[in-house]
Amino acid sequence: METEKREQSLGRAGVLSAEEKAFLQDVVAQDRVEHHGRVSYMDILFELEHHYGNFLPGEVLNEVARLVGTSPAQLNGFVTFYTMLSTKPRGRHVIRVCTSGPCHVTGAPSIVAELKRLLGVEMGETTPDGVFTLEGSSCLGICGVSPALMIDDDAYGNLTPEDLPRILAAKRAGGAQ
């Protein structure tokens, strides 16, 4: 449903509106200021991914490629290399659950199993209501409070499987905690 809404806002045939194009031009120009005339694709794409709801529509990437002076193929190659960027629609909230060593030792396998059970999805999948995408993550750098996960920009630590329903319910309701 979320995805449909986004596709509608982008126009049926994937054509960007003049307003949309002006917005993209603005984002790229702002980034040039920050980087002394250069651009950082990563900065631009992080901002756009946030704007378009955790993924980068193809039409947007084509326009960005034109604005930064590269080919759509090159930009697509860039996007698909980095796990935090996605060309496929994702849920409103992206859950990144750490599976690396320190979290593994202190209980990540049971956290992962419980998340899959509660959400009814496998790793890399999005819930049917479009709210959550479950992703595995390499070390998040908060090993002092393992096992840990991040939902969007928020980190959660010292997790037990029992903590998860509360965290998911709060996110679903739109709160930070």
Added chain:
Amino acid sequence: MKLFSTQIIVPVDSTSVLQGALEVKHVLEETIRAYNLGSQVSVVETGALGIYDQGVVLAVFPDDVYYGNVTPSDVPEIVTEHLLKGRVVARLAIDRSLSSRRMVEKETGKSQQKIVLRNAGLIDPQSIDEYIARDGYAALAKALAMQPAEIIQILTDSKLQGRGGAGFPTGLKWGMVAKEQSDEKYIVCNADEGEPGTFKDRLILEGDPHSIVEAMAIAGYATGAHVGIVYVRGEYFMSIARLKKAIADATAYGLLGDDILGTGFSFTLEVYRGGGAYVCGEEFALLESIENQRGEPRNKPPFPPQVGLFGKPTVVNNVETFANVPPILLNGSDWFRSFGTPSSAGTKVFSLSGDIVNRGIVEAPMGTTLRELVYDFGGGVTGGRRIGFLQTGGSAGTVVSERELDTPLDFASMKTSNVSLGSGVILVASEDVPLLPFLAEVAHFFWHESCGRCTPCREGTLQVKNIMDALVSRTADPAALERLGRLLSTLTLTSFCGLGQAVPLAFESALRNFPDVFAQALAESHVPEACEELQD
């Protein structure tokens, strides 16, 4: 300036915030106001205190009292008892020996020796004035009055080596860039902290961002570079925000930008972010990523000091390496060499994680033994259990048994005792953690993070993963271990970059230290029927 008689320090690093530090701080400020103590008590935000597993921690100065596991409902008691009546709330106070050992600076013996973490947890990381009050930017001022060659000589004499894992001499690297003739040069800080179990750089970036800004400006002056770039992990939102604020404040104070301190030297700093790719910790992959490319490594040689970012001579140093630079310039190379071992000068910031009582960050002299780290600083294994195995140095590190506990950790320990220092990871797994599923997870990690450029790493990590999975599910064929051994040596010998070359460390050390576990898994394995039919 207001004079406060009492200061309450609240760490607001990411780890503390996710445990509720901001709520506690908010209630604390409200309560202090309600009791009309606002003119005597100040609440100060700092970076991490390096104390984890104690929930939200508050430190009260000058009383030197630390409270742990503080919740908003505990706050009124702290205010009415401690601040009003001067009585320590015993039920919340943290063990003094622990807190003082972790907090007090410049202690000798087995206590922490803080060079890198000299400010973390003691100052408000968002205040450039507090950084300056603790000799901040004094090293930059001193450096700008020296000849670049003198600075490089001091660093060379100090024997500072790169803290990212490879241990390359920093003075030598800077000297290589300084002698290159080029219209442009770059200083790059590798803050793409991704080695599993490492969370030290985050503490430095969030607790003392100005130390990196200052060190990079010094590096610029010493090597003739005018642009610095910090490449920070994409997931480190707070580190990125703190660093950007530090850069803006330093620029406003004339400590970055044109004509710094009236010397004519110009230096600017920018932040680039990563996108969630472990391989970008490899220096060439990192430079590619800054250049808006996929993070794939380049051929070596030439090395970054000759042909680096945008094809120009480039210094690439780790966060912790840079954080060592200002104290070395202020205190001299002899002072720095007085810490550590003959092979490795100075201190190391260790990240303690896993089944260990005091999880967190510890700075200790090079040469500190695993036993001291796990038991003296770490407080031992949780639940009074025994050690099952230890992983040192990260996923790209060694898996060892408790027989190795008395190994002093420094850059030489890999050669002398087969225990790697790496990025300073000390991951403890209790006797209840099975080894093979852990190693399978390590194998999955490398398979996922291999950039796919070279065949040995792309295919090799897949095969290592498959063999480990088969050992875990007891479906390994009789030749699996022999094949694993061949695969690992192929990865070491033929991988294009450090990622693939480091994959074998964990598996070879585990095979060496725990041969019985592998032998048992193989003995219990039987090839699934479907495969047997295929063999017929």
